[in-house]
Amino acid sequence: MTPENKISWFCTYTPLEILDAAGWHPVRHFGDPDLLESADEMLHPAICPYARACLSQELRQEGPHHAFFVNSCDAMRRLYDVWKEEFQQDFVYLMDLPRNEGVWGRKLLAEEFRHLIGVLEDHSGVKITAQLIQAAGMAREEARLAYLESAKGLKGRARLEAAMRFQGGTEQPEPSSRKGRPVVLTGNLLNPTGIITSLEQAGAMVVWMDLCNGDRSFASSTYVEGDDLARLLDAMAARYLEKHPCARMQDKGRHYQLLVDRVRSEGAQGVIYASLKFCDSYLYDFPLLEERLKQEGIPLLRLESDYGDGHVGQLLTRVEAFIEMI
Template identity: 25%
Template sequence: MEINNIIDYLVKSADFPGKTIKESCKKNNKEAVGCVAPYAPEEIVYAANCIPVGIWGGQVELTKARTYLPAFACSIMQSIMEYEIRGTYDFLKAVLIPAVCDTLKCFGQKWKGTSEAIPFVFPQNREAKSAEAFLESEYKYIKNKLEEILGITITEKALQDSIILYNDYRAEMRKFVEIASVHTDVITPVIRHKIIKSSYFMDKKDYLEYIKELNKKLRLLPANNSKNKRIIVTGIMLEPDGIIEYFEKYGMDIVGDDLTHESRQFRTDAPFSGSALNSLAKRWTNHNACSLAFDPYKERIQYLVDLANHYKADGLVIALMKFCDPEEYDVPLIMERMKKENIPLLVIEIDQQAKSFEQINTRLLSFAENM
């Protein structure tokens, strides 16, 4: 397959998630299970012979969501609620809802779709030995619930195979972002985002093949000597696409990210351990430098400095999800450190429901002008 065909295929897969999921389920003779926002143990879903589908909201007009959510619930939860009320997710066999923040904790208890909700809790004090045992028991609960809903048995072998596949996928994605950073003429900010996003709607086995092929082909291209500014983006997610287009318009390449929707998903592998569920629990306890995981030493700040240095970035953009408390608390700390490090920083507010991005446009233009 030619490089352009791979890119086109993945971009279209991200643009039409419903179609992509349907085709992927049909091709692989599988059902789909939703995973709300970040860090659900997709490996368990995959071991249940289902396709884990990432549920991250979208650009939808809110008509009913506010009946159930306060106005200050984050923009992702508002749009997910709107979609679930409209029945968009009813084709899913079940929906995993991790309580990684206060909003998700409450959200998991009031799912309005017809597919069964499986809310679960992540332990925040990840250094305590009991954290691992607790999370393992939560994952056991998810496994049991999926077995009950799907009428199947999830074997240890299936779980181990799934972990191997997911670790391969994560490793390949890390390679992809590294290689993409020197091919920003081909992997533009919008394309980069869509390639990563498409993984949420496909069977990981198929997706991995595309990414491997893409990486192989990208390696053969000469590194581009773009004069564009090199930008790192951090936050929960960078969407809608209209915002990313401004990066391109103002000559800013996204060379690295610390987005929950993107690189944070494949930053941490599940290590080898006695049991599969314990491996998965360890993946969370090993996951650091993230606003959603208890981070008393604020490793995220140093991580961002290292990331900026690694990619020789000209600036850092915080894509601040509207009303996302964990992210908002980190912003002043990041600002202070970036000032000391002399790394230009811009904060833009992400609202999935927004249709006009004029203020963000002005901010990005000004950032590009003065970097």
């Protein structure tokens, strides 16, 4: 990898195999949780702290600042706007993402893929074929399976850090000897040194992380085969929209059922719902999930993160009480 072909990505709906096929080296951007205030001149303080952390870190780094955004929420759209304005010499792209997996959603996403390929070919001069995408998809599938294999036995912070290393391009999971009450963690994106560390200190053992930067990224395969580019992209669009969904997507029932199934299969005794501040998608999602888990008899605790998590000590008592209850 060279700085010239490194491209940052932020959302698990990013079509990594297309970027790979175009010669890019996609690396997940996690930002710096300790630098949030540095972005306040360009992004409102009452906006997603993950977006602020990414911009703050990038402003301190030398270029290039190539980046691929998915129009998944207002915060990502605002981050794209600032990035595009601030780094005008770099490749900065925004892809739309439908909210449902129906016929029209698949058609829209397939068309987004086709448009992306055209832009990438114009930018790099590389002809992107079905064969290149298929080969890149196979490599991504092998990496996904490698993570799932290497994550066996990993819990809590060690498991999240392993997932982030795979997304960041380094595959070096470390063993974990943590013990505690098994729980499933669900939410959007968390800092491994924040809330998760407090959960471990309180006696929780996180056995599965339904997070954007955790196990959710590896839960579903997007690999497809085919020599015809149009059909390949149609199949890819269907696979992406059939992935384990997040709160932003419309099919809440499928998301909740997958979560309940995971709780049962992992032998978890409860669910901890931890989301970033100012995230409307997850604020709207919580009451619906709370009702579903109540019907299933699964205990639930909601926590909120500012990504830096300097306040996590204040949450320790609540988590300890929840662990004692379950």
